[in-house]
Amino acid sequence: MSANLDEKLTPIYEEILRRNPGEIEFHQAVREVLESLGPVVAKHPEISHAKIIERLCEPERQLIFRVPWTDDSGEIHVNRGFRVEFSSTLGPYKGGLRFHPSVNLGIVKFLGFEQIFKNSLTGLPIGGAKGGSDFDPKGRSDAEIMRFCQSFMTELYRYLGEYTDVPAGDIGVGSREIGYLFGQYKRITNRYESGVLTGKGLSWGGSQVRREATGYGCVMFTAEMLRARGDSLEGKRVAVSGAGNVAIYAIEKAQQLGAHVVTCSDSNGYVVDEKGIDLELLKQVKEVERGRVSDYAKRRGSHVRYIDSASSSVWEVPCDVALPSATQNELTGRDAAALVRNGVMAVAEGANMPTTPEGIRVFSEAGVAFAPGKAANAGGVATSALEMQQNASRDSWSFEHTERRLAEIMRHIHDTCYETADRYGRPGDYVAGANIAGFEMVAEAMLAQGLI
Template sequence: MTQIDEKLEAILGEVLRRNAGEPEFHQAVREVLESLGRVVAKHPAYASDALIERICEPERQIIFRIPWIDDAGQVQINRGFRVQFNSALGPYKGGIRFHPSVNIGIIKFLGFEQTFKNALTGLPIGGGKGGADFNPRGRSDREIMRFCQSFMTELFRHLGEHTDVPAGDIGVGGREIGYLFGQYKRLTNRYEAGVLTGKGLPYGGSRARKEATGFGAVYFVERMLAANSTSFEGRRVSVSGSGNVAIYTMEKILDFGGRVITCSDSNGYVVDENGIDLELVKEIKEVRRDRISEYARLKGTGVNYIDTGCIWDVPCDIAMPSATQNELTGKDARTLVKNGVVAVGEGANMPCTPEAVRIFQEAGVLFAPGKAANAGGVATSALEMQQNASRDSWTFEQTEHRLAEIMKNIHDTCAETARDYGVAGDYVQGANIAGFVRVAEAMRALGVI
């Protein structure tokens, strides 16, 4: 583990004390603080006025009850969250996650990461995150509608296109965003299209938003590979997950000439050495909303479905963890290194544990951190906000072109920052430092607020 500068050790200790029992948040803060020793040595002003302490403390944390009625007529209770972490660069911006694992620590970790990720895009958006410990799996459309309406009945008072602009995340796709936006419109009596992103095209959504996170991760990794005189062409690629991020990660890898051999869900994973049939995955996951085991049943010969072991046991050249936080452990990293992996790109939020990141870096594996590689989704959300503000609608090609430019700029910013601070090739430190400096400069300009 990287040693934290002693000036920052006390700050981390206070974060741990004030946020007990929130290991994911602790992990996210530690990773950023590990990168800042060089920054405060070069720019001592960043260590004044409790600037770093303020960055580590959310501006606002909202927790609320969500009562709703299921199809059997029974009243159910869930807990909702919105953490408005930092608005120095613009309105709070970050997704809403519906998953049983959601708690305040998870949402704070995601909001903290989002602050720096959004800063890296160069767009005027702050950082936030929200969600609920609701499991949408197995629920009917009407149950999900009633839940979303109850969720928004409390949350709407904290939102606004100049205040806080949520989007989707795990468990929250186009269907859920539609229900949430409908309830917001009903409660406010305003057609405020810019208050939510990830909307459907008929009511203010942006083309390429659905694809953006996956596409963006691949654009970043392709740029990273090119900087090291290689590419996706002809490479065996393992992608975890089979949700929105994973599906469009696979699609763009295919465009760049890679061969995707795996994908997964929470029950297991499939291995298709001939290359994953992306259209079949889309049918299973986006249309049928079924389990990935169906892929092996429908595809038949030559496909293995495995419900034990780990997807990272499969030898590959490039790994793209695109499911959830801490899914790729130190043990998994050692297996990937042993099997010859040359690059890892985080499509999800913090999917690699700190031990895994250290193992990759020590082995000389190219590593694209989620803080940078995962930024395509929120970047395109900001482009959706721009279209809503101007009452405009761009073509898919226009939007994807802007996305590709933004991801190129994020890559180059991270690479140049790493070089400037004496850690050339370390995209983790490059992303952390570049994101921090942008937020810190804005906070210094605004005063102690």
């Protein structure tokens, strides 16, 4: 057992391992939080007495269901659907749906557990949840995706509601999928309950900035980290992984703040564009044509290098700032060491838990400013909550107003993490600050609400 885990928390973690066998990502997410909580438990013995941590690590509800659907040739397929409603302590369950072949219960539980603290940090009244399916939307027609979404929602709808559980999108679930899911929910319930899903289209209850929010928020948090060190993003060389929604809008906001973004990637490989990523071309390839980053490289010009991911890592590209925005555990200890050798000064997680524990340790020992996903990528769920607020008041805000609110929230999250870390004798440790601040808010509410 690592020395980083307080002796009072070691038996709790061992029991979690026993009760949740094989759920490696969930174990990793829980341990990462527990490693920060020793001083909190010592300061507040009532937390141990009320078994707050034990309760918080056990989801309030776990749903697993069959999703049968037919493809365009009439062949029947059967996928598995998940929704882990982890904590409603601070508000209705809130968290995205992920459609990807890698989805299993352990991954959904890790995402839902992270979501509790992420949502807490926003300061908005939302609980934590996550869901999805092992369905792969890649290569499927719109009609096939519609039939899958309708079958998925036919089972899930009974557990949802604007005051109960409000899903959003995640990997593999964009505005198209949200539209099909919402349509089926409306059809089954006979209610236009626009607040039951977020990430909707602007013409039917969606919020400005929602598509951009996770990427924008990650860069806003990065800018605050650098500001705290007396620096800024202006002129900084930035490496971004991923080429989905989060990565694209992280690139956009970084460029707006004067940074020079030189990379993006997908599961096959990555591009290095020394002239700076051509955002409009990337959007055309990824959002319109649903192509690969290799297609971007071919059309961008001979100065662009495309490197197969089997031969090297995007994190070998020298940069001042790294924004891992693809998927969990993509940035290893070896990758972190390469970034440190090449002079990286700040790393902010656009994806959920993209850095391995060894990678985080390398950054910490090197004095690199490191922002965990539960803080840095909270802009997406924060703007989802703003969408819920607009739906509840039958209102619609401008892009500028919504972006200002997002910036305020990300600044609040940064300052909360920074001040909490300082209060517990861990100055500049955003991991500890995020874990402790998020936990304290949830624990306080759980103590107030009794044994539930």
